[in-house]
Amino acid sequence: xxxxxxxxxxxxxxxxxxxxxxxxxxxxxxxxxxxxxxxxxxxxxxxxxxxxxxxxxxxxxxxxxxxxxxxxxxxxxxxxxxxxxxxxxxxxxxxxxxxxxxxxxxxxxxxxxxxxxxxxxxxxxxxxxxxxxxxxxxxxxxxxxxxxxxxxxxxxxxxxxxxxxxxxxxxxxxxxxxxxxxxxxxxxxxxxxxxxxxxxxxxxxxxxxxxxxxxxxxxxxxxxxxxxxxxxxxxxxxxxxxxxxxxxxxxxxxxxxxxxxxxxxxxxxxxxxxxxxxxxxxxxxxxxxxxxxxxxxxxxxxxxxxxxxxxxxxxxxxxxxxxxxxxxxxxxxxxxxxxxx
Amino acid sequence: xxxxxxxxxxxxxxxxxxxxxxxxxxxxxxxxxxxxxxxxxxxxxxxxxxxxxxxxxxxxxxxxxxxxxxxxxxxxxxxxxxxxxxxxxxxxxxxxxxxxxxxxxxxxxxxxxxxxxxxxxxxxxxxxxxxxxxxxxxxxxxxxxxxxxxxxxxxxxxxxxxxxxxxxxxxxxxxxxxxxxxxxxxxxxxxxxxxxxxxxxxxxxxxxxxxxxxxxxxxxxxxxxxxxxxxxxxxxxxxxxxxxxxxxxxxxxxxxxxxxxxxxxxxxxxxxxxxxxxxxxxxxxxxxxxxxxxxxxxxxxxxxxxxxxxxxxxxxxxxxxxxxxxxxxxxxxxxxxxxxxxxxxxxxxxxxxxxxxxxxxxxxxx
Amino acid sequence: xxxxxxxxxxxxxxxxxxxxxxxxxxxxxxxxxxxxxxxxxxxxxxxxxxxxxxxxxxxxxxxxxxxxxxxxxxxxxxxxxxxxxxxxxxxxxxxxxxxxxxxxxxxxxxxxxxxxxxxxxxxxxxxxxxxxxxxxxxxxxxxxxxxxxxxxxxxxxxxxxxxxxxxxxxxxxxxxxxxxxxxxxxxxxxxxxxxxxxxxxxxxxxxxxxxxxxxxxxxxxxxxxxxxxxxxxxxxxxxxxxxx
Numbered sequence: 001x002x003x004x005x006x007x008x009x010x011x012x013x014x015x016x017x018x019x020x021x022x023x024x025x026x027x028x029x030x031x032x033x034x035x036x037x038x039x040x041x042x043x044x045x046x047x048x049x050x051x052x053x054x055x056x057x058x059x060x061x062x063x064x065x066x067x068x069x070x071x072x073x074x075x076x077x078x079x080x081x082x083x084x085x086x087x088x089x090x091x092x093x094x095x096x097x098x099x100x101x102x103x104x105x106x107x108x109x110x111x112x113x114x115x116x117x118x119x120x121x122x123x124x125x126x127x128x129x130x131x132x133x134x135x136x137x138x139x140x141x142x143x144x145x146x147x148x149x150x151x152x153x154x155x156x157x158x159x160x161x162x163x164x165x166x167x168x169x170x171x172x173x174x175x176x177x178x179x180x181x182x183x184x185x186x187x188x189x190x191x192x193x194x195x196x197x198x199x200x201x202x203x204x205x206x207x208x209x210x211x212x213x214x215x216x217x218x219x220x221x222x223x224x225x226x227x228x229x230x231x232x233x234x235x236x237x238x239x240x241x242x243x244x245x246x247x248x249x250x251x252x253x254x255x256x257x258x259x260x261x262x263x264x265x266x267x268x269x270x271x272x273x274x275x276x277x278x279x280x281x282x283x284x285x286x287x288x289x290x291x292x293x294x295x296x297x298x299x300x301x302x303x304x305x306x307x308x309x310x311x312x313x314x315x316x317x318x319x320x321x322x323x324x325x326x327x328x329x330x331x332x333x334x335x336x337x338x339x340x341x
Numbered sequence: 342x343x344x345x346x347x348x349x350x351x352x353x354x355x356x357x358x359x360x361x362x363x364x365x366x367x368x369x370x371x372x373x374x375x376x377x378x379x380x381x382x383x384x385x386x387x388x389x390x391x392x393x394x395x396x397x398x399x400x401x402x403x404x405x406x407x408x409x410x411x412x413x414x415x416x417x418x419x420x421x422x423x424x425x426x427x428x429x430x431x432x433x434x435x436x437x438x439x440x441x442x443x444x445x446x447x448x449x450x451x452x453x454x455x456x457x458x459x460x461x462x463x464x465x466x467x468x469x470x471x472x473x474x475x476x477x478x479x480x481x482x483x484x485x486x487x488x489x490x491x492x493x494x495x496x497x498x499x500x501x502x503x504x505x506x507x508x509x510x511x512x513x514x515x516x517x518x519x520x521x522x523x524x525x526x527x528x529x530x531x532x533x534x535x536x537x538x539x540x541x542x543x544x545x546x547x548x549x550x551x552x553x554x555x556x557x558x559x560x561x562x563x564x565x566x567x568x569x570x571x572x573x574x575x576x577x578x579x580x581x582x583x584x585x586x587x588x589x590x591x592x593x594x595x596x597x598x599x600x601x602x603x604x605x606x607x608x609x610x611x612x613x614x615x616x617x618x619x620x621x622x623x624x625x626x627x628x629x630x631x632x633x634x635x636x637x638x639x640x641x642x643x644x645x646x647x648x649x650x651x652x653x654x655x656x657x658x659x660x661x662x663x664x665x666x667x668x669x670x671x672x673x674x675x676x677x678x679x680x681x682x683x684x685x686x687x688x689x690x691x692x693x694x695x696x697x698x699x700x701x702x703x704x705x706x707x
Numbered sequence: 708x709x710x711x712x713x714x715x716x717x718x719x720x721x722x723x724x725x726x727x728x729x730x731x732x733x734x735x736x737x738x739x740x741x742x743x744x745x746x747x748x749x750x751x752x753x754x755x756x757x758x759x760x761x762x763x764x765x766x767x768x769x770x771x772x773x774x775x776x777x778x779x780x781x782x783x784x785x786x787x788x789x790x791x792x793x794x795x796x797x798x799x800x801x802x803x804x805x806x807x808x809x810x811x812x813x814x815x816x817x818x819x820x821x822x823x824x825x826x827x828x829x830x831x832x833x834x835x836x837x838x839x840x841x842x843x844x845x846x847x848x849x850x851x852x853x854x855x856x857x858x859x860x861x862x863x864x865x866x867x868x869x870x871x872x873x874x875x876x877x878x879x880x881x882x883x884x885x886x887x888x889x890x891x892x893x894x895x896x897x898x899x900x901x902x903x904x905x906x907x908x909x910x911x912x913x914x915x916x917x918x919x920x921x922x923x924x925x926x927x928x929x930x931x932x933x934x935x936x937x938x939x940x941x942x943x944x945x946x947x948x949x950x951x
Binding site: 084088089090092138141142145147148149151152153155156157158159160161162163164165166167168170171269277280284288314315316318319322323325326329330331 | 430432477478481483486487489490491493494495497498501502504505619622625629667670671672673674675676678679680682683686687690
């Protein structure tokens with residue numbers, strides 16, 4: 001009952017109903033328009049790539065790979081965007097937490113003989129606990145201070161975690177093999193099964209996270225804290241607990257991402273670093289704090305990387321991703337799919 | 342103070358207000374201007390003299406550590422100008438460090454130019470890069486997390502550029518040629534020559550003098566006032582953008598000098614040593630440990646943190662009983678750095694120097 | 708021509724119209740009081756005049772010169788100073804330094820002279836005993852006076868004061884009011900001040916503007932405006948009616 005009251009109060013704090021409806025109309029129009037523009041831009045880039053490579057097959061494969069990779073990227077960015085949306089923290093340790101998840105998955109599969117996807121049952125709770133403890137003991141104490149202190153803690157966590165793993169596991173790459181892996185052909189493009197599962201997992205996770213946030217009492221509380229921490233605390237929400245919960249959910253998302261990508265990812269202590277950067281880009285593109293936006297952002301990054309690889313073969317594909325990133329950061333810091341306010 | 346005396350005082354002041362002929366009480370000038378300034382510069386002089394005398398007291402291995410301490414200090418001092426005095430937290434100072442290092446390498450290797458000229462070019466390039474990226478960030482009102490991300494991303498972009506550039510030898514990196522003889526002009530001395538160290542002392546001395554100006558000189562005080570309150574500074578006639586960019590430029594120049602020094606001392610740079618986030622993190626840790634926004638903080642932070650790498654690597658070569666499994670492993674030094682950073686942020690956010698001065702001030706007030 | 712002319716200033720924030728066509732004039736050497744309930748748009752009007760916000764429409768003219776949307780720091784050079792309703796000291800500096808910063812930015816480059824002048828202003832605003840106190844740890848009432856001192860340091864032609872008397876006990880208000888009167892009488896400073904304390908409005912104002920919901924509801928002579936039934940109803944309410 002209290003949560004219904006909370007929902008009502010949240011409703012009360014917003015603007016007049018008419019103005020709100022109009023705002024939604026505008027946002028809706030803008031969202032559709034932005035999606036349209038994005039699709040057109042990507043189509044144009046794809047055509048250019050086709051002209052450069054003289055091979056539609058190469059472009060088709062790039063699009064399939066780009067979409068599959070994009071799913072993985074958005075999966076990794078999920079926890080990052082959630083933490084930003086609620087805690088307003090950029091978690092620089094997102095990549096290192098991914099590395100931790102990858103090694104946990106490796107241990108579960110390699111040492112304990114778990115099936116790679118059964119390992120989810122171990123890695124997700126473990127990372128959830130890690131996230132909760134991190135927030136409770138390292139971040140909650142600095143939540144009221146200057147925002148750079150929170151960033152510094154996550155940087156310290158990133159460096160510490162990565163090097164702790166290096167210290168224990170050493171620098172040599174390890175890997176997790178999928179027993180019934182392999183690939184199939186889709187109109188001439190190769191589709192790796194492991195990546196396909198990760199792709200499906202990404203979409204499932206967006207749906208799951210959206211459902212949790214929109215339909216459950218806990219989700220309502222999380223949204224309340226994200227929108228207005230002071231107001232939420234006035235109606236009886238324990239903000240610090242919600243922070244812990246949010247970071248735990250973020251940790252769970254990273255754990256899921258790590259387990260799902262482990263079968264096709266070479267695992268080293270610095271693997272997370274690479275994904276860290278891509279995840280930042282995905283989150284900014286999708287609008288910081290926007291879970292569904294992260295999915296679209298992931299696809300944009302995946303496609304950019306693959307298509308730019310065709311157009312500029314000498315340059316690192318990451319570079320074009322960064323150029324897109326910087327442009328978006330300056331032109332539309334709220335993200336291509338972010339909300340206006 | 343009773344309201345009545347207050348009122349009378351005000352009335353009389355209002356009547357005979359004439360600031361030009363008013364004598365400033367010496368106690369004020371003493372506190373605000375002359376004496377304290379002389380003391381600060383005096384301390385700087387003593388510090389520089391003590392640092393310069395060090396090679397006569399230590400062996401060459403210790404001097405190598407001391408040189409690294411100074412390079413760390415320079416990095417931290419540079420970062421502190423923008424992030425501490427200017428209040429604009431940078432997470433990508435590796436960008437300016439790398440520009441300084443690579444410019445030196447390219448000038449010496451490709452053109453045979455003196456490193457001193459390369460220093461000027463490198464500082465200029467770093468300043469231009471810093472101004473462009475910061476101007477864009479301020480123009481588009483990136484603040485807080487977004488500003489942090491843009492600084493971070495800029496350094497990463499430069500790393501990718503260097504990795505893909507043939508002229509900069511891609512991921513192989515650039516090494517300086519080993520030349521015979523000694524030359525101040527070409528910054529070329531015998532291995533273990535104290536000259537490298539003395540030049541580093543000079544760099545740090547200049548950078549500290551610049552830092553002192555942020556607590557005393559007009560421009561520096563304007564920068565701090567914009568940090569304290571941008572709207573109030575603007576209302577007081579200070580152009581916030583101008584002074585923010587000033588701090589950014591000075592910061593980038595000092596950091597580029599650290600890069601040049603690194604290049605000349607170690608003789609080698611690759612995209613990772615130049616632009617990796619660990620460089621930015623070193624700058625941050627040094628300042629955070631010593632005290633962000635203080636004059637002496639970065640130097641103290643560097644003295645505390647920079648020798649840890651050597652200590653810990655020595656420890657890993659010869660681990661004590663029970664920890665033999667660590668033998669030959671690496672990463673412990675960075676784990677310790679990370680732990681120090683977190684512990685300071687959580688428990689001593691003012692840093693060592695900042696906490697001491699805060700404690701003294703509080704005691705004095707009582 | 709008036710010294711400060713505001714014509715049809717309009718400003719919206721995401722669909723909410725904070726100002727709807729505000730027009731007012733301030734004659735040189737006069738004091739204009741701005742009154743109105745909280746949320747009437749008084750501070751937004753100040754922010755539009757002083758360049759903190761760019762108005763959506765309308766113009767602001769200072770001594771015949773169009774200053775609409777000119778950034779704050781340039782207005783300071785043109786002789787316009789303001790105080791903030793919520794005090795904004797340079798919180799890491801002491802009181803004297805706060806004032807000296809403003810003195811230095813107004814063109815006194817020589818440091819010794821700047822501090823001498825700042826010291827005089829500090830004395831004039833009754834802040835002497837706080838001179839070396841860190842401004843961040845001052846009581847609110849003293850910070851209010853620091854706001855005023857910092858504005859005076861710019862030697863303004865026009866001074867915009869946003870509730871400088873709020874939070875002061877009555878005995879503390881008197882010296883500030885006397886200072887303002889002295890500024891007008893002896894130095895010819897023109898002032899616009901937002902105030903809720905009616906006694907101060909009556910004592911200081913040459914004319915008064917009453918704002919309501921982002922627009923000017925009434926303007927003119929003090930007694931005229933304060934006696935207007937519209938004003939009494941919209942702002943002052945029963946309490947005032949009973950009191951007077």
